[in-house]
Amino acid sequence: MTRLRTTVLAAGLAVAATSSLAGCGQPEVTKARLERAITPTFANLYVQRAALLGEPSVTAAGVGASANCDRGGPKIPDVGPGPDWICMIHFTDDHGQPQDGKFEIQAKADATYVAGGPSKLIGQAMLTDTHGRDVPNPVFEFDGAFDPDR
Amino acid sequence: MSATSTVPTDAPAVRRRPGTATVLRGEVAKLAAQARSRALIIGALVVPVAIVLIFSTQLPPKDTLYGRHIHTSGYAVPLFVLAFAHQWVLPLLAALVAGDIFANEDQHGTWKTILTRSVSRAQVFWAKTLTAIGFNLLVLALLAASTITTSLLVVGTQPLPGLSGQLIPAGSALPIVIASWATAVAPMLGFTALAILLSVTTRNPTIGVAAPVVLGMLMQLLSSLGGLNQARQLLLTTPFEAWHGLLTAHPFHAPIVTGALVSAGWLVACLTFAHVYLRRRDITGG
Numbered sequence: 001m002t003r004l005r006t007t008v009l010a011a012g013l014a015v016a017a018t019s020s021l022a023g024c025g026q027p028e029v030t031k032a033r034l035e036r037a038i039t040p041t042f043a044n045l046y047v048q049r050a051a052l053l054g055e056p057s058v059t060a061a062g063v064g065a066s067a068n069c070d071r072g073g074p075k076i077p078d079v080g081p082g083p084d085w086i087c088m089i090h091f092t093d094d095h096g097q098p099q100d101g102k103f104e105i106q107a108k109a110d111a112t113y114v115a116g117g118p119s120k121l122i123g124q125a126m127l128t129d130t131h132g133r134d135v136p137n138p139v140f141e142f143d144g145a146f147d148p149d150r
Numbered sequence: 151m152s153a154t155s156t157v158p159t160d161a162p163a164v165r166r167r168p169g170t171a172t173v174l175r176g177e178v179a180k181l182a183a184q185a186r187s188r189a190l191i192i193g194a195l196v197v198p199v200a201i202v203l204i205f206s207t208q209l210p211p212k213d214t215l216y217g218r219h220i221h222t223s224g225y226a227v228p229l230f231v232l233a234f235a236h237q238w239v240l241p242l243l244a245a246l247v248a249g250d251i252f253a254n255e256d257q258h259g260t261w262k263t264i265l266t267r268s269v270s271r272a273q274v275f276w277a278k279t280l281t282a283i284g285f286n287l288l289v290l291a292l293l294a295a296s297t298i299t300t301s302l303l304v305v306g307t308q309p310l311p312g313l314s315g316q317l318i319p320a321g322s323a324l325p326i327v328i329a330s331w332a333t334a335v336a337p338m339l340g341f342t343a344l345a346i347l348l349s350v351t352t353r354n355p356t357i358g359v360a361a362p363v364v365l366g367m368l369m370q371l372l373s374s375l376g377g378l379n380q381a382r383q384l385l386l387t388t389p390f391e392a393w394h395g396l397l398t399a400h401p402f403h404a405p406i407v408t409g410a411l412v413s414a415g416w417l418v419a420c421l422t423f424a425h426v427y428l429r430r431r432d433i434t435g436g
Contacts, residue, residue: 026379026380027376027379027380028376028379028380028382029376037314037398040314040315040399041313041314041315042315043315044314044315044316044399045315048315048317080376080377081374081376082376108374109373109374109375109376109378109382110373110374110388110391110394111391111394111405112215112313112394114212136218136222138311138315141212141218142218142315143215143216143218143313144313144314144315144398145313145314145394145395145397145398146398147395147398147400147402147404148405149402149404149405150402
């Protein structure tokens with residue numbers, strides 16, 4: 001039993017030591033990192049969507065995306081993982097019209113995120129491509145990663 | 151212990167102590183004779199085939215990274231399996247042999263028997279440790295090879311969707327997928343050392359196998375809370391996520407380097423403590 005107690009104690013100490021380190025250092029999920037990651041990701045995927053729909057003239061530069069991310073309204077600081085991030089993405093759509101899309105972001109502690117787009121602007125989960133096949137809409141919901149050190 | 155009788159019978163008149171290599175051969179032979187290790191090797195080869203075949207008929211599991219792409223690209227499937235496996239499968243694989251290799255001598259009451267051979271405790275320690283590490287690396291390599299091969303054969307070699315919305319051409323996707331699996335080596339070794347430590351100190355194979363998995367899940371829970379900020383880099387589960395940086399348009403490698411250093415720290419700390427414990431232990435009974 002002594003051995004077991006020692007082991008449990010050691011494990012408890014390790015957890016306590018780790019928790020006491022909590023709050024040290026910089027947060028890994030930040031507004032700037034999220035914005036820097038999601039802007040080119042959205043532009044690239046929007047180009048893929050356009051290619052599926054037979055609109056080869058759409059380019060990442062032409063989409064001209066820019067993002068403004070916020071976590072949980074004005075009262076919550078814009079750091080840390082959580083499912084309550086919102087990114088407003090401003091872009092030029094495939095008809096040349098400026099658009100503002102509200103993307104719901106689930107930011108995870110492992111420096112990845114899942115983004116869900118507004119179907120009014122980017123279409124449903126499945127698209128019908130130029131060959132008449134049903135294919136997943138790349139911008140409807142997508143995963144991405146950001147650099148937690150930059 | 152018949153398996154360890156590899157000392158030549160026509161040895162020179164002045165008998166030297168057998169080297170660690172002799173002990174290592176004995177440990178490898180013991181491990182190779184266990185049903186558990188054979189089942190693990192076969193499982194590492196066969197289970198990925200079953201998983202890939204089953205998932206190729208299912209709706210994409212979108213809650214795990216790369217789950218949504220498993221029908222789009224054969225290169226995405228091994229990454230999905232890796233993203234899922236690192237949650238608890240890889241710590242379990244690391245612990246199954248390493249958590250048992252010391253404690254089973256307690257379970258069978260054979261410590262005195264192996265120490266009556268003219269080998270030191272340090273030699274026994276390093277032989278068992280190297281056997282566990284070698285076996286775990288073999289299992290990881292087989293698992294990766296089987297998963298990647300089956301995925302490419304079943305789903306195909308379409309371009310791989312990256313984590314910046316870019317498409318990675320098929321030609322450069324395979325090295326990235328292999329490198330992603332290779333980043334799991336460092337934390338696997340860390341978990342191996344943790345399991346060895348628990349195996350040595352608790353003298354109980356069940357705790358040696360189960361406790362690293364439970365600790366791994368606790369670390370996952372801690373890190374997902376987000377309150378740790380950069381202190382989560384010190385956890386042994388964080389290096390399992392370092393491969394994400396290889397998949398972005400501008401790859402970043404800092405998490406891989408940090409992860410390797412942190413894993414090395416866990417490895418050295420756990421092995422040192424286990425070594426000291428075994429050296430100082432009073433083995434009189436059983």
